Amino acid sequence: MSKQILILKDKCKGCNLCVKACSFGAISVVEKIAVIDAAKCSYCGACEPACKFKAIEIKVDDIDRSSFSAYKGLWVYGENRDGVLAEVVYELVGEGRKLADKLKVELSVVIIGDKTQNLADDLFSYGVDNVYYIENKLLKDYDTNSYTKILEEAIEAHKPEIVLFGATSEGRSVAPRLAARVKTGLTADCTALDITADGDLAQTRPAFGGNIMATILCRTRPQLSTVRPHVMQKAAKLAKKGKKIELKSTIVEKDVVTKVLEFIKETRENVNLTESDIIIGAGRGVGSEENLKLIHQLAEKLGGVVGASRACVDAGWIDHFHQVGQTGKTVHPKIYIACGISGAIQHLAGMSSSDIIIAINKDADAPIFNVADLGIVGDVFTIIPALLKSL
Ligand SMILES: Cc1cc2nc3c(=O)[nH]c(=O)nc-3n(C[C@H](O)[C@H](O)[C@H](O)COP(=O)(O)OP(=O)(O)OC[C@H]3O[C@@H](n4cnc5c(N)ncnc54)[C@H](O)[C@@H]3O)c2cc1C
Ligand code: SF4
Ligand code: SF4
Numbered sequence: 001m002s003k004q005i006l007i008l009k010d011k012c013k014g015c016n017l018c019v020k021a022c023s024f025g026a027i028s029v030v031e032k033i034a035v036i037d038a039a040k041c042s043y044c045g046a047c048e049p050a051c052k053f054k055a056i057e058i059k060v061d062d063i064d065r066s067s068f069s070a071y072k073g074l075w076v077y078g079e080n081r082d083g084v085l086a087e088v089v090y091e092l093v094g095e096g097r098k099l100a101d102k103l104k105v106e107l108s109v110v111i112i113g114d115k116t117q118n119l120a121d122d123l124f125s126y127g128v129d130n131v132y133y134i135e136n137k138l139l140k141d142y143d144t145n146s147y148t149k150i151l152e153e154a155i156e157a158h159k160p161e162i163v164l165f166g167a168t169s170e171g172r173s174v175a176p177r178l179a180a181r182v183k184t185g186l187t188a189d190c191t192a193l194d195i196t197a198d199g200d201l202a203q204t205r206p207a208f209g210g211n212i213m214a215t216i217l218c219r220t221r222p223q224l225s226t227v228r229p230h231v232m233q234k235a236a237k238l239a240k241k242g243k244k245i246e247l248k249s250t251i252v253e254k255d256v257v258t259k260v261l262e263f264i265k266e267t268r269e270n271v272n273l274t275e276s277d278i279i280i281g282a283g284r285g286v287g288s289e290e291n292l293k294l295i296h297q298l299a300e301k302l303g304g305v306v307g308a309s310r311a312c313v314d315a316g317w318i319d320h321f322h323q324v325g326q327t328g329k330t331v332h333p334k335i336y337i338a339c340g341i342s343g344a345i346q347h348l349a350g351m352s353s354s355d356i357i358i359a360i361n362k363d364a365d366a367p368i369f370n371v372a373d374l375g376i377v378g379d380v381f382t383i384i385p386a387l388l389k390s391l
Pocket of ligand 2: 011029050051053054
């Protein structure tokens, strides 16, 4: 693919607007003409619309679609352990069904492990058309090398146009390696997916530190994405029958390069943030670790758990395990009560899909009120004690 960025000197007024628009520091104005430093330019395209004088032109080759028709169908990677599928698989199946219906193609799940066939019937009942499986004792535990090899062989044999992975430790490990093997792109950590009018997968994810949402198209096939857990809705149950297809693989013992000796369960306090129906989110407005006791009391009274903004975590008031947001957990509770949280985009990325958002903030202009279903303008130290008293 070739890209070119041009400054049309006869139109450029040296106004500096493009310099401000470029987050990569790739533009300077020299003698009233914009100059692009090609080594710094990422071809993000932000400068082109910023120029009021139409003095910037970015030329990118059209996508070569000649090989795309060989690829058909949408696959979900069926992450599993000890014969149980990861929750995110059901979320990807829910989203995958909608996307596959838009494309009018089949939805398949590919499962690798030592007990996989028995998972197929369950997946069919969630609307999956096909389950590609491989059962082999060597594959009992996840191993990046052998799992990537199997997926690579499966993609070469069956040519899906889209493969979705959970953005879990496992998905984040296997998907990039696979993308390199099958010579395609990968969009990591997607929070929304759709199909364009041309039938491409529109992959949306936070970019530039979470300050913008970027929608990314892949110029090659297959299109690979990892998707954040707890962002997509789980699939609904459907009465459906599907097809089991055994994957052929050349895998042998020497391909399995890691050996799991033991699994050790995490011993820290198990805050089930992502499963909880009620989360009380604490922000910098709570003021101190000591004051967090009030938030814990409210959580206890309501049968919920405590979440936190990054400001609280960075201040050392609470463990990162509780952090909600772009670099923390994505939660989807029935009720999220944001206490002293301003509503930065990075925090919203983790909780804006909560069913009901209640915000308590003493600043009536705090952005959290833009997403809140119920807003209480007031001091948390007045509102929460009053709430506790009335419960
Ligand atoms: C790459 C990147 C990733 C990030 N990831 C995350 C993330 O995962 N999660 C996250 O949360 N943030 C994240 N952040 C940080 C984010 O940008 C914000 O800085 C952070 O969310 C702010 O936390 P806060 O709302 O608690 O604090 P502030 O923004 O300081 O807001 C405090 C709020 O409390 C209110 N307040 C003060 N006193 C009271 C009171 N007595 N009663 C009621 N209200 C009161 C104030 O009016 C204010 O609105 C990230 C930032 C970057 C750059
Ligand atoms: S915004 Fe346009 S006119 Fe202004 S300096 Fe940049 S290229 Fe030139
Ligand atoms: S395309 Fe993006 S990186 Fe390149 S000069 Fe324009 S704004 Fe800067």
